[in-house]
């Protein structure tokens with residue numbers, strides 16, 4: 001249970017909110033690289049309720065700029081993508097990728113233009129991801145160095161990424177990863193029917209009175225200097241998870257030391273939508289067709305919207321639930337039959353988390369298995385308050401290259 005004040009603090013990310021100021025201190029993944037073609041129309045992207053355009057110059061350089069033209073605010077989504085910059089179609093101002101005005105037909109030919117600048121943001125590109133740093137730079141201060149993660153030095157053959165927009169607050173996808181226990185119930189049949197099913201259940205656990213067999217875990221969570229880590233230990237397995245502030249979650253996807261690993265990043269679009277990133281990688285070898293990553297993502301037609309097949313999810317259609325399958329006793333939750341196990345899992349997750357709406361966390365009854373969830377919320381609240389007191393944003397400058405999830409099964 002959370003006070004209303006803290007509920008607001010961990011969900012609202014506009015420019016003038018404490019969390020919004022805090023999140024803008026970190027590098028943020030904004031688009032998959034393959035979406036941004038050289039010389040093509042700039043793409044409109046909303047991050048934490050602010051509008052940007054992202055483009056690739058004809059020479060291949062990526063720019064992330066405020067959408068509004070600095071002259072009188074026309075959208076630079078319509079701008080011409082010329083050599084060395086965007087040219088607004090209204091009065092022809094041209095800004096280079098650093099945001100500097102370099103040509104202005106509105107001014108005398110000999111006018112000095114160099115003190116006119118628009119918001120242009122530092123960019124890092126790698127592993128098929130465009131990252132931007134969207135913080136304020138006071139007195140031309142430098143942005144923080146790009147923060148490397150466990151996969152950011154790997155060749156492209158070792159990494160696969162996918163994105164989708166989800167219709168809920170940015171915190172919900174993270175909360176559902178902190179809430180490991182729900183995989184025993186909501187995802188029970190999807191996990192049992194999957195390649196990791198054997199590792200997932202002991203087959204000697206408890207049963208609901210309707211016959212769903214599950215393993216009741218021990219959960220442990222500890223603070224780290226970049227977020228928190230937690231373990232889920234049950235009769236079948238021991239899994240280990242790492243949360244990295246402000247929005248990165250390494251989560252256990254497949255058993256074994258050299259198996260593929262995964263993380264999700266939940267980036268607020270506004271306070272009711274988020275861009276969800278899936279990143280799967282393998283540090284030991286290129287991704288293999290029989291590994292978790294390719295088994296689940298290679299057949300997805302559109303990795304820029306990997307949830308396309310789920311279609312509309314609303315209260316009117318019970319968030320896509322196949323009620324007839326539940327009534328016939330064929331399915332516990334009624335979200336099966338998707339192309340891959342991963343999409344099945346997301347169909348189940350999104351139905352429940354989108355149905356929560358603007359969750360009022362002051363009205364919850366939390367259970368013992370919610371302890372990592374409690375830890376996650378507290379981690380964010382404490383980090384934001386610490387930053388608001390003038391301290392450095394936690395973990396922003398940490399070495400995170402060896403931080404990742406674990407999934408052990410040899411427990412018997």
Ligand code: FES
Nearest residue numbers: 069071072088091
């Ligand atoms: S509004 Fe863009 S040049 Fe005038």
Ligand SMILES: [Fe+2]
Nearest residue numbers: 176183187349
């Ligand atoms: Fe889930």
